[in-house]
Amino acid sequence: MKFINRKNEMKTLEKEFDRESSFTVIYGRRRTGKTTLIKEFIxxxxxxxxxxxxxxxxxxIERFKKQLAIYFNDDLLDKIEIKDWDTLFNYFISKLPKDEKFVxxxxxxxxxxxxxxxxSSIFQRIYDEKLKDSNIMLILCGSLISMMYSEVLAYDSPLYGRRTAQIRLKPIKFDxxxxxxxxxxxKELIEFYSVTGGIPKYIQEFNKNRSPIWNIENNIFDNNNFLYSEPKFLLQEEINDLSRYxxxxxxxxxxxxxMAAIATKLGLNSSSLSPYLSKLIDLDILEREVPVTENIDNSKKSLYYIKDNYLAFWFNYVYPYQSYLEIENLKYPLEKISLTFDLWVSKAYERLCLESLISHEEIDFPISKVGRWWSKKEEIDVVGLGEKEIIxxxxxxxxxxVGLSVLFALKEKAKKVKWENNDREEYFILFSKSGFSxxxxxxxEEDSRVILSKF
Structure with missing residues (x-):
């Protein structure tokens, strides 16, 4: 598969390569293309x-030694016994070209x-004594987010303070x-995105010449395909109590x-549930959301949703029906898909519309914050906040x-949104898959504060 996007990440890596001394950390959940990014760079x-x-x-250590022996074409190194990292890195440093940057x-x-x-402590000493002042760009990469944080990024980790850059690799954008x-x-692109969620490995697994539904049946519902059990493998190394999570x-x-509803469903109190939710947020599995007009630190209206499209899809359409899928009885799960797939895609569509707000070409004021808004009885899909503007x-x-009634209903709901800026200028945007009346x-055309977007 060809190398797509990652322009900002490549720019960061090239900038680090030009530094005199560079220590770059690349981390993020599995399947996001960290290794592909590195291989493209080097x-x-x-x-x-x-x-x-x-x-x-x-x-x-033996594998590292043998790879060094091959790289430097050194038969003697291949034959001798080495049992410590210091000796290996002493050899490595001695072989480096003096006048050329090495990664x-x-x-x-x-x-x-x-x-x-x-x-981590051993490597910290090796870096300080041997690598730091060499003409080397060091890249440490990892896919276990919790361990990369504790061993490399955290304040109390031995390697803290040595990195000159870090890249937390995110999924590919829908663009x-x-x-x-x-x-x-x-429409089809949005349907594919609603399932694969921008994860390169999942995208690669899908047959590009077939429909999303065909790929769900023949890849995700195939219990021999890695996608079928992917969430279990994704989480089991990061967490101990897999069943609870x-x-x-x-x-x-x-x-x-x-939180209260989740706690009640599981027979827990909210205080004991909180650490589990925090862990899943740290792992980019969940996201905590509050109405866009409120402060996330003190709002009592928090909602939690599954951030990753594929995980959300799997927990909606694979996990509940595994007893059918294990015996390759796909009829009932496929019926559920056919009945609800449009509703499923619509949720991803809303998220994409929300993300598009920041750079929307027809919005001529800067937006500093986007999100949803809700109360007990009302909900607005997309809200963007400017300095005094609100859309x-x-x-x-x-x-x-989409017709006038949708716009009028939106304007009525907007009246109920309280915001700290009392002199606000209101704008309205309608997104539609199929166009407008x-x-x-x-x-x-007559009102510049109403924007129509066929997205």
């Missing part, structure tokens, strides 16, 4: 790449820390989906988005044209 540079694993330390990559760094709890799925309609995520997938939006994933188009 393909034109002198570099040594080592992929750590869960084998014991002696075996990993050293240790991928899945957290596994070295896992097999030797003192490895680039047409480069993965060529010759697909905008799965129960929390499943409860949220079922619509229990308030309210409605998103319609429907086969029908002639009378609404006429009104928008």
């Amino acid at each position: 393909k034109t540079k002198e570099s040594f790449y080592f992929f750590a694993d869960k084998q014991n330390e002696i075996i990993q 050293l990559v240790i991928d899945e760094f957290q596994y070295l820390c896992m097999v030797n709890k003192n490895f 680039y989906y047409n480069e993965f799925f060529t010759d697909k309609s905008h 799965f129960s929390i995520i499943q409860s949220i997938a079922n619509g229990d988005t308030k 309210f939006g409605e998103c319609k994933w429907s086969k029908k044209h 002639p009378d609404l188009i006429k009104l928008a």
Whole structure:
């Protein structure tokens, strides 16, 4: 698969390469393309790449040594016995070209820390004494977010203060989906995105010539495909109590988005549930949301939702029906998909509309904050806050044209939104998959504060 996007990340890496001394940390959840990014970056540079694993330390030292022997074409190194990292790095430093920048990559760094709890301290000393003042760009990469944080990024980690840059790699943005799925309609691209959520590995697994539903049936519902069990593998290394976390995520997938509702469903009190939710937020699994006009630190209206599209899809359509899927009885799960897939896609559509607000070409004022707004009885899909401007939006994933009634209903709901800026200037934006009625188009042409977006 061709290398797509990641321009900002490549720019950061090139900037670090030009530094005299560079220590870059790349981390993020699995399947986001960290290794692909690194390989793309180093393909034109002198570099040594080592992929750590869960084998014991002696075996990993031996693997590192053999790779060095191959890289430097040194048969003697291949034959001698080395049992410590210091000797290996002394050799490595002695072989480096003096007048050329060199990139050293240790991928899945957290596994070295896992097999030797003192490895971060050992590596800190090696870096300070041997690597720091060499003509080296060091890249440490890892996919276990909690361990990368505790061993490399946290204030009390041995390597704290040494990094010169860090990249937390996020999923690919929807804007680039047409480069993965060529010759697909905008509607189809949104449908693909609603399931794969911008994770390169999931995108790669999908057949680009088939429909999203075909891919769900033949890939996600195939119990021999890695996608079928992906969430279990994704979470089992990060957390200990897998069943408890799965129960929390499943409860949220079922619509229990308030902490009290989740706690009640699981028979817990809210205070004991809070650490689990915080952990899932740190892992980019969940996101806590409050009405956009409120402060997230003191709002009592928090809702929790599954941040990752694929995980959300899996907990809605795979996990509840595993007893059918395990015996390859796909009829009932596929019926559920066919009945509710449009509703599923509409939720992803709302998120995409919300994200598009920041850079929308027809909005001529800067937006500093976007989000949803809700009260006990009302909800607004999209709200953007400027300095004194506020824009309210409605998103319609429907086969029908959006008409005046939708705009009028949105204006009524907007009256109930309290905001600290009493002299606000109100704008309205309507997003529609299928377009707009002639009378609404006429009104928008006459009123610059009404924006129509066929997204």
